[in-house]
Amino acid sequence: MTSKELDTRFSELLLTEGSDSVGKTNKLEGQGSNDDVQITCFTEDLHDVTFHFQIIKLTKQIYVWIGCNTAKFGHLYAAAITRPNKTVAVTPVLGGTSDNTGSGIARRLVLKTGLNIIVACNIPKDSPTLEVTAERKLFEKLKSLGYIKPRPEGLPVSSAHN
Amino acid sequence: MYSSQPTRFPVTHKSVSLDIKGNKTDIVICKYDDKFLVIVTQIGCMGTILHARKEGSVSTEPTFSVSVIFGKRDEPWLLACGRQLIEHISCSGSSRPLVLSLGLKDHSPETLKELTVAVIENCLCYLAAILKYAIS
Numbered sequence: 001m002t003s004k005e006l007d008t009r010f011s012e013l014l015l016t017e018g019s020d021s022v023g024k025t026n027k028l029e030g031q032g033s034n035d036d037v038q039i040t041c042f043t044e045d046l047h048d049v050t051f052h053f054q055i056i057k058l059t060k061q062i063y064v065w066i067g068c069n070t071a072k073f074g075h076l077y078a079a080a081i082t083r084p085n086k087t088v089a090v091t092p093v094l095g096g097t098s099d100n101t102g103s104g105i106a107r108r109l110v111l112k113t114g115l116n117i118i119v120a121c122n123i124p125k126d127s128p129t130l131e132v133t134a135e136r137k138l139f140e141k142l143k144s145l146g147y148i149k150p151r152p153e154g155l156p157v158s159s160a161h162n
Numbered sequence: 163m164y165s166s167q168p169t170r171f172p173v174t175h176k177s178v179s180l181d182i183k184g185n186k187t188d189i190v191i192c193k194y195d196d197k198f199l200v201i202v203t204q205i206g207c208m209g210t211i212l213h214a215r216k217e218g219s220v221s222t223e224p225t226f227s228v229s230v231i232f233g234k235r236d237e238p239w240l241l242a243c244g245r246q247l248i249e250h251i252s253c254s255g256s257s258r259p260l261v262l263s264l265g266l267k268d269h270s271p272e273t274l275k276e277l278t279v280a281v282i283e284n285c286l287c288y289l290a291a292i293l294k295y296a297i298s
Contacts, residue, residue: 037179037188037203041171054173056190058265059206065192071172073197073261076211078232093211093232094261118208120199 040145044137051134057147062113065120066102066134074122079106081114093118101125105135112139112148178284182276185267189281198251199261202277209265210234212241214248216257224252239274240264246278 038057043050052067065073075096082089088110090103102121109117123130142148175192185204192199201208210233218224228244248260266273 037177037190039175039177039190041173041175043171052172054171054175054192056201058188058201058203058208061207063201063208065173065194067172071195073194073199076231076261078211091232094213116207118211 038145040141042141046133046137049130049133051137053134053138053141055138055141055145055147057145061116061118062109062142062147063118063120064105064109064138066105066123066138068121068123068127068130068134070122072122074120075102077103077106077119077121078117079103079110079119080116081110101127101131105131105138108135109138109142113142178280180280180284182280183268183273185273187277187280189284191281193258197259197261198256199263200247200281201263201265202281203263203265204267205265207265208263210237210240210263212244212262212264213259214244214262215259216248216252226252234269237269239269239271243274243278247281250282 036057038055040055040057041053043052045051050069052065052071054063054065054067056063067074075092076094077090077096078093079088079090081087088107090107090110092100092103096103101123102119105121106117106119109119121134123134139148173192173194175190177191178189180187180189182204187202187204190199190201192201203209211231212228213231214226214228216224217227226245226248228241228248230240234240243264244260244262247262251258251260264277266277
């Protein structure tokens with residue numbers, strides 16, 4: 001199969017470049033606001049460490065990448081709420097079998113947002129301080145983006161269940 | 163105490179929204195230091211996740227390994243799509259592995275062929291060109 005042998009038709013085509021989207025949210029607009037793919041990239045310099053965050057919000061899921069000083073992909077985790085007792089299940093998807101840095105972040109993201117979460121994280125092993133710091137900055141950003149909204153009772157819910 | 167300095171974000175990404183067989187399809191491609199990530203979704207989530215990488219030495223014909231690491235393991239056309247993309251990445255001069263997520267409404271060969279062409283023509287060529295420029 002080669003591309004020349006295929007008959008392709010594209011009725012809608014939108015291109016956005018995000019290489020300089022520090023602190024910006026790029027949105028792929030669909031037919032309705034609920035169909036938007038929102039990409040947010042930002043960097044935080046904290047003491048001697050630089051954290052890079054990339055948040056890709058899909059309709060029913062959030063993908064998060066956390067880079068600690070480098071842009072390596074890191075280990076990949078998936079987390080979701082499981083029925084019937086609504087506990088959170090986390091599993092390593094790529095790497096992470098002997099080093100579960102990032103799995104705690106994935107678990108707590110699910111608890112905060114109520115959504116399925118995919119987290120890629122290259123925070124070094126045995127660095128709980130870095131993990132806590134990164135998680136705090138990430139949650140602040142998610143709240144500012146409206147992906148975590150506080151309930152009147154004080155418990156956070158996701159804004160994506162619309 | 164904390165400062166946020168405006169810097170160039172180290173991960174390049176490119177996004178496309180298009181129509182494939184009547185289904186709105188969002189494609190996001192990200193280039194990390196050591197991997198490419200391609201997200202293709204029609205259903206609002208990442209769906210099945212595959213890992214594809216090039217194997218073999220420089221002097222021999224490259225071989226490729228593609229495996230499902232999360233999700234449906236009984237859809238061979240998903241693996242074929244991953245195989246096409248990793249081969250294209252390799253031919254473009256990069257040995258980076260690929261993490262490919264496919265959240266599709268249908269897994270027909272026609273959809274996956276059209277999708278593979280869309281990813282290659284609209285996004286991967288751009289990123290491969292960036293990579294070539296960066297290492298030249």
